[in-house]
Each structure stands twice: as structure tokens, then as C-alpha cells.
Amino acid sequence: MNSSIREAHEHDASQVCEVLRLSITECCISDHQNDALILEKWLKNKTVPNLVAWINAEDSYSLVAESDASSGTQILGFSMMDNKGYISLCYVLKEALYSGIGKAMLTTMEERAKNLHLEKLRLNSTKSGLAFYMRNGFKVLEKKKSIFNLDSHVMEKILINS
Numbered sequence: 001m002n003s004s005i006r007e008a009h010e011h012d013a014s015q016v017c018e019v020l021r022l023s024i025t026e027c028c029i030s031d032h033q034n035d036a037l038i039l040e041k042w043l044k045n046k047t048v049p050n051l052v053a054w055i056n057a058e059d060s061y062s063l064v065a066e067s068d069a070s071s072g073t074q075i076l077g078f079s080m081m082d083n084k085g086y087i088s089l090c091y092v093l094k095e096a097l098y099s100g101i102g103k104a105m106l107t108t109m110e111e112r113a114k115n116l117h118l119e120k121l122r123l124n125s126t127k128s129g130l131a132f133y134m135r136n137g138f139k140v141l142e143k144k145k146s147i148f149n150l151d152s153h154v155m156e157k158i159l160i161n162s
Helices: 010-027 036-043 048-056 101-115 130-135
Strands: 003-007 060-069 072-082 086-092 120-125 139-145 151-158
Touching: 003 101, 010 036, 010 048, 010 060, 010 072, 010 086, 048 060, 060 101, 072 101, 086 101, 101 120, 120 130, 130 139, 130 151
Parallel strands: 086 120
Antiparallel strands: 003 060, 060 072, 072 086, 120 151, 139 151
8 A cells, every 4th residue: 555644734634534433433343342322422522623623733743644546645544642742643544454554653753752852652542552552662551441431551652762
């Protein structure tokens, strides 16, 4: 899959919203178990106006992964980190799983964090994302319940600034 990573822009919000909603619905089944109430709560804030606000926030660094298909450019993934190194979102479409796109977005965020002279990255992972983050150097600090009563893993990666 031929893809590239770039900073997200306001005009991406509609496609990004669709990516987040599809990724949660299709890739996080082990978390929500297709429970309509959990999905409703999880997807509630995944709206175009919220995406515009998140992408435009001064303390936010947002990325999209896009493919250059013959039918045009398609957004396959989205990730977002604040200036303190907290990764709040990192999602890819089902067809982009295990393609290296998620890792490429994480690597780009790590570089940004190093440029900000941050010592670590932190995030809360779902059960679905746990193995991905562990493969990419994150360690579990604690397990807790999310606001939707799902298993959540507080994770951290120490950065080596060179």
C-alpha cells in the first residue's frame, strides 16, 4: 500500500471523522463487543465540528495517513498528540491494519515529541490497540476502566533524545 503521512488540515475533518468512526466500529470489536450503547457513547464526540476544533487547536499536532490510489487520495489513518506528548487518537481503517501506516504515524509523532524536547509519550490504549503499542515500544503503567467501562491501559514510551 503506497501511503504518505502529513499534518492534518481543517479540510480533512470530514474524511477523518469517517475514518475514526469506521475504525472504532470495525477494528475495536474486542472492546465494544458490538454493544450499541457503548458504540453510541464512544462515537458521540467523533463529529466534523469536533474534528475541526481538534485539528485547529494550538496545543495539538494532528496527522493523516493517505494513500495515492488511482481513484484519488484517500485518508487511511489519523493520529493526534498534544504538546506535552499525550497521544489522544491513533486510528487506521481496517484495510490499513498491519500495513505500517500506524507505525509511521507514531514515528512521526515521536520525532515531533523529540523536537519539543519531551522525555516520554503517554496514551490510554484500548484492548484492541494494546499489542500495537507494545510492539512499538510502549509499556503498560496501569490498567483501569475507561469512561465507557472498557478496559484501558495507561501506557508510556521513554524517548531517547539525541
